[in-house]
Amino acid sequence: MTTMDAEGLRRQVPQVVGVLVRRGADFASAEDAVQSALVRALEVWPHDPPHDPQGWLVTTAWRKFLDQARSDRARTVREEQFASEPAPGDIPLSDDTLWLYFLCAHPSLTPSSAIALTLRAVAGLTTRQIADAYLVPEATMAQRISRAKQQIAGVRLDRPGDVTTVLRVLYLLFNEGYSGNIDLAAEAIQVTRQLAALRDEPEVRGLLALMLLHHARRAARMTPSGRLVPLAEQDRTLWNTAMIIEGIDILQDALARDQLGEYQAQAAIAALHADARSAVETDWTQIVEWYDELLAITASDIVRLNRAVAVGEADGARAGLAALAQVDPKLPRYTAASAYLHECAGELDRAAGEYADAARRATSEAERDHLNRQATRLRQR
Secondary structure, eight states, X not given: OOHHHHHHHHHTHHHHHHHHHHHTOOHHHHHHHHHHHHHHHHHHTXXXXXXXXXXXXXXXXXXXXXXXXXXXXXXXXHHHHTOSOXXXXXXXXXXXXXXHHHHHTOTTSOHHHHHHHIIIIISOOOHHHHHHHTTSOHHHHHHHHHHHHHHTTTOOOSSOOOHHHHHHHHHHHHHXXXXXXXXXHHHHHHHHXXXXXXXXXXXXXXXXXXHHHHHTTGGGSBOTTSOBOOGGGSOGGGSOHHHHHHHHHHHHHHHTTOOOOHHHHHHHHHHHHHHOSSGGGOOHHHHHHHHHHHHHHHOOHHHHHHHHHHHHHHHOHHXXXXXXXXXXXXXXXXXXXXXXXXXXXXXXXXXXXXXXXXXXXXXXXXXXXXHHHHHHHHHTO
16 A cells, blocks of 8 residues: 555544444544454455545444444344444445544644544544544553543534534644654644645634644744744745645635634734745834734734733734733733834843743744843843
8 A cells, every 4th residue: 555545544433433423433442443454444445445444444443333332242232223224325425424523622622632533533633643642652642542432432523513622632732743653843834734724714714724724834943953933024935825825825715704703813813924025124013013903803812912922013012012002911921022122112231131031931842042142141241
């Protein structure tokens, strides 16, 4: 089986799991049955490829599920309920996949469990791959996924769930970025593309646009040695132009429907950054206006913090500091924002001290290194 074939096989997972869940299988049993079917496919397909790969997986997984049900005496009643095997094509696969999104983002799950289930059941990653991405032992991740499956074992979705919850899980997944050998941001984009094909809503498209616009800058965010490069200093020739164009096109389509949501507003801000040929050409006035729109939707302190920095760029550092004074100083990255605005205001000694303080509070090594270098730069002037 070629690499492309294997990738295609992985992408079948959510649809096949969804079919089994829709037919009445509990999520844990359905997912286990599909994994068994995938193992069988890897054994059989290289020398005997099926004419209908998806139908083959559905049929094989369903039989695996029935075998499992029959082997458990406590499931006698369930066995009778599922005794007849429906034809593979009698349930729309898109509906089944959409069900799976809602199931993996069920409100009873913690964010980490929801992300792990989404990676396993929707993205089709193995437990070992997910464990590698989170830098934890495979057994630890297996336990996390198993507990999550048990938690939603009795959940039956009779109607579509709240897409907002699904989008939140996908956004969290995207922000996990890259870890181990798995590009979680790319996985999040792929899964969100699938959701956009199933659920044609402005906010779904807004989230996809936001992901694409941020991911387009990825190659410029770090130096080869691993140092963080701020947006204003990034080499924009490294940005992925095709991805930016796609993101802007998707965003424009979403905004044209006049149903503004937080992901569309965030994408609009990202688009303004992407549209500027250089940092000095950034339209900060429009960015502030979009932050105002975003604040009206979310009332988020993080948005207020980012807006204060944008105000500083648009109207001067003093205006930015005045806006920052309305933000809770305990907020993550508050001190870093204050340092930047004080530097812009010419208060270099204070800015250096705040950069150093922000470095001590940083949650990543790359961010800590960047802030320490900023403090050193100002102290050496």
